[in-house]
Structures are given as C-alpha cells and as structure tokens.
Amino acid sequence: MKSLSEQDPEVYAAIQNELERQRNNIILIASENFASRAVMEAQGCVMTNKYAEGYPGKRYYRGTANVDRAEVLAQERCKKLFVGAEHVNVQPVSGAAYFAVLKHGDTIMGMNLAHGGHLSHGSPVNFSGKMYKIVPYSVSQETERLDYSEMAAIARKNKPQLIVVGASSYPRTIDFKVVREIADEVGAKVMADIAHIAGLCAVGAHPSPVPYSDIVTTTTHKTLRGPRGALIICKDELAAAIDRSVFPGTQGGPFMHAIAAKAVAFQEALTPEYRECQFQTVRNAIAIAQRLLDNGFDLVSGGTDNHLLLVKLIKEGITGKEADETLERAGITLNKNMIPFDPATPFVTSGIRIGTPAMTTRGMKEPEMVQIADLITAVLRDIKNEKTIAGVRSQARELCGKFPLYPDLA
Numbered sequence: 001m002k003s004l005s006e007q008d009p010e011v012y013a014a015i016q017n018e019l020e021r022q023r024n025n026i027i028l029i030a031s032e033n034f035a036s037r038a039v040m041e042a043q044g045c046v047m048t049n050k051y052a053e054g055y056p057g058k059r060y061y062r063g064t065a066n067v068d069r070a071e072v073l074a075q076e077r078c079k080k081l082f083v084g085a086e087h088v089n090v091q092p093v094s095g096a097a098y099f100a101v102l103k104h105g106d107t108i109m110g111m112n113l114a115h116g117g118h119l120s121h122g123s124p125v126n127f128s129g130k131m132y133k134i135v136p137y138s139v140s141q142e143t144e145r146l147d148y149s150e151m152a153a154i155a156r157k158n159k160p161q162l163i164v165v166g167a168s169s170y171p172r173t174i175d176f177k178v179v180r181e182i183a184d185e186v187g188a189k190v191m192a193d194i195a196h197i198a199g200l201c202a203v204g205a206h207p208s209p210v211p212y213s214d215i216v217t218t219t220t221h222k223t224l225r226g227p228r229g230a231l232i233i234c235k236d237e238l239a240a241a242i243d244r245s246v247f248p249g250t251q252g253g254p255f256m257h258a259i260a261a262k263a264v265a266f267q268e269a270l271t272p273e274y275r276e277c278q279f280q281t282v283r284n285a286i287a288i289a290q291r292l293l294d295n296g297f298d299l300v301s302g303g304t305d306n307h308l309l310l311v312k313l314i315k316e317g318i319t320g321k322e323a324d325e326t327l328e329r330a331g332i333t334l335n336k337n338m339i340p341f342d343p344a345t346p347f348v349t350s351g352i353r354i355g356t357p358a359m360t361t362r363g364m365k366e367p368e369m370v371q372i373a374d375l376i377t378a379v380l381r382d383i384k385n386e387k388t389i390a391g392v393r394s395q396a397r398e399l400c401g402k403f404p405l406y407p408d409l410a
C-alpha cells in the first residue's frame with residue numbers, strides 16, 4: 001500500500017503545513033494542547049477498522065477481544081486518575097449525559113454563555129437550549145466571579161432538575177462543594193463539565209468535582225492532553241442510565257482507535273511529569289496575567305487561578321476581533337472572547353482569551369511567559385504598525401525554535 005504522501009499529496013501537504021504552523025506559532029488557545037506522539041500513534045491505529053457496538057464483554061460484534069482490552073485499560077486508568085470516580089464511560093462524543101437524567105422540557109441551570117459558559121449549557125442554537133428550559137446564572141458585575149448566593153436564589157426560584165457547572169472562559173476556581181449544597185437544597189442533580197480544567201482537577205491543581213457531582217463530563221483533548229474526544233464519570237446509581245444514553249441512545253459504534261488513544265493519555269496523566277506540567281500551566285497563566293497587569297491591561301476578575309485569563313480591551317479601544325486577527329499575523333494564535341457584560345457582539349467582542357496549556361506542554365516557563373506577555377503588549381499597543389507586527393512575528397518564531405515540537409516527526 002502507498003504511504004499518505006504518495007497516495008494523496010494534497011491532504012499530505014495540508015497536514016505538513018499544519019505541523020509547521022503548530023511548530024512556529026505561539027499557541028495560546030486555552031482549549032488546545034499537544035498530544036504526545038504515543039497518543040497520536042494510537043489514534044492512527046488499525047482499531048479504526050473495528051466495529052464494537054456495546055461495551056467490553058457485551059458487544060454486538062465478534063472479534064472484539066483486543067478493542068475490549070483497550071477500552072478496559074482506558075476505564076481503569078481513568079478511574080485511577082479521577083479519584084473517587086465510581087463509573088466511567090469513555091465512548092461519548094457529546095450530549096449523552098443530559099439524556100440520562102433529563103426529560104424533554106426539564107429545567108437546566110447553566111452558566112451564561114456570555115459570562116464563560118459553553119454552547120452545550122443551554123445556548124438557543126444548541127440542542128440543549130432547544131430541548132430543555134434554560135435558566136442562566138451569571139458572574140457578579142462587581143467581582144466578575146461566580147456569585148453563589150445569586151445562584152442559590154435562582155435555583156430556589158426555578159427548581160431546576162439539573163445544575164450544570166463548568167465553563168470555557170472562567171479564570172477562577174469553581175467551588176463545587178457549594179454548588180452541591182445549592183443543588184441538594186432544591187433537589188437538583190449536579191453535572192460538572194470540566195472540559196477545560198480536567199487535567200488540573202486530576203492532579204489537584206484545581207479542586208476535583210468528583211465527590212460533589214452526580215455526573216462529571218470532560219473532553220479529553222484540552223488540559224487532559226489526549227485525543228479529541230470526551231468521557232463521562234458518574235455515580236454507580238447512574239451507570240446504567242449513562243451507558244444506555246451513550247449507546248444506543250445517542251451513538252453507534254465507538255471510535256475504538258480514539259479510545260485506545262484515551263487509554264494512552266490517561267496513563268501519561270498519571271505520571272509525575274504530567275502532574276508537574278499542570279501546576280506549571282497554572283503558574284504560567286499567573287505569570288502572563290501579572291505581566292499584562294504590570295503593562296497596564298485590565299483582566300476579567302483581576303487575574304487567574306487556572307490555565308487561562310481574559311484580557312479586557314475596552315480601555316484600549318480595540319475589539320477582540322482586531323486583536324486576535326492582528327496577533328495571528330504576529331505569530332501569536334489566541335481567540336477573541338466575550339467579557340462579562342460585553343457591549344460588543346460575539347463576532348466582535350471586547351476581549352481576548354489567553355491559555356497556557358499548549359506552550360507549557362512545549363516546556364516554556366515563567367521567563368517565556370513574561371516575554372510572550374510583552375510581545376502581546378507590543379502588538380496591542382501599536383496595532384496598526386506593520387513593522388511591529390513583523391518584528392513580533394520573527395521573535396515569536398525564534399522563541400518557538402527554542403522549544404522543539406515533535407522533533408522526530410518528519
């Protein structure tokens with residue numbers, strides 16, 4: 001059989017160019033990371049050929065001994081990683097958790113998308129917002145942090161069946177214990193969506209929601225640094241409902257190659273090196289935050305406790321859209337982001353989101369973060385100056401060159 005480069009030069013070229021882009025740019029998208037070579041090798045393996053509907057030991061097809069082994073390894077390692085996890089399903093892609101505990105028309109309390117929540121927490125354009133009644137909660141205008149007493153008041157008034165807690169752009173620690181208390185008072189279940197902070201939670205760099213949640217969902221490709229995918233952890237009493245809701249409820253044959261790669265990623269996440277990397281990710285975010293504050297920028301909530309921070313650009317008179325477009329040309333990839341009570345639309349925004357997982361995986365530490373904060377500052381302070389942009393681009397490339405990415409990939 002032919003190799004990819006012989007078989008399909010066009011796709012091959014796109015992939016090679018993507019490798020170069022990842023190598024030569026400072027990537028600060030808070031939801032991105034670099035999976036290890038081992039994870040990528042597993043994800044590109046022959047298990048992509050296998051049908052395995054069902055669960056290990058209870059499949060609808062023959063010939064599943066090897067994929068069963070991979071899935072059991074993924075389950076066992078995931079339980080070890082998230083201490084106290086009673087049951088885990090490593091097959092889901094999205095959405096299944098809701099179907100396990102809600103009926104059409106039930107009420108979900110979820111974080112306001114404009115304040116850091118996620119599309120899947122009840123946006124009108126997502127199935128969650130179409131199937132369920134959504135009651136949003138917000139951050140306090142004064143502190144820009146979650147307001148747990150307001151959350152409690154909203155819960156008492158609306159009696160949701162489910163409280164979803166977790167965010168895509170919230171830079172502060174989430175108090176899962178208090179959310180549990182609020183839910184217990186109104187008889188709601190708690191679903192913690194730790195897509196962003198899963199790696200931090202696994203190693204104790206952020207408190208774990210596992211003891212306080214009926215269901216914990218996460219992606220596997222953000223701080224967790226595995227293949228693109230997801231998983232669900234739940235209490236034993238919900239195990240059968242969750243499993244049925246993933247298959248046959250919402251999905252068919254599982255992506256066994258991705259599940260094998262998840263097993264590899266969970267094993268990596270159990271190592272001291274990974275643990276240290278998660279704590280460094282937080283220290284790096286704090287270092288960028290501090291330098292940007294020193295450089296005169298405003299940050300949502302004034303700083304960060306986790307792997308990301310949000311810069312408010314109102315005072316600078318530039319939009320998130322201008323900022324992320326210009327920074328990309330300067331070799332710094334990040335995204336525009338709504339800030340709490342943002343006067344601009346989601347396509348424009350008044351902020352940018354900065355995350356440190358990817359560059360920390362590359363080996364960068366506080367001194368590089370200070371340098372990156374200064375490069376961002378140079379561009380944002382002189383946003384129309386093409387000479388500045390070109391200068392930053394060459395400095396960004398030089399910095400990346402000191403931290404080789406996938407050196408053994410051709």
Ligand SMILES: *Cc1c(COP(=O)(O)O)cnc(C)c1O
Pocket residue numbers: 031094117118120166167168193195196219
């Ligand atoms: C990233 C994320 C998800 C999953 O989003 P995908 O687009 O499916 O990867 C879910 N919840 C939160 C809070 C997230 O940040």
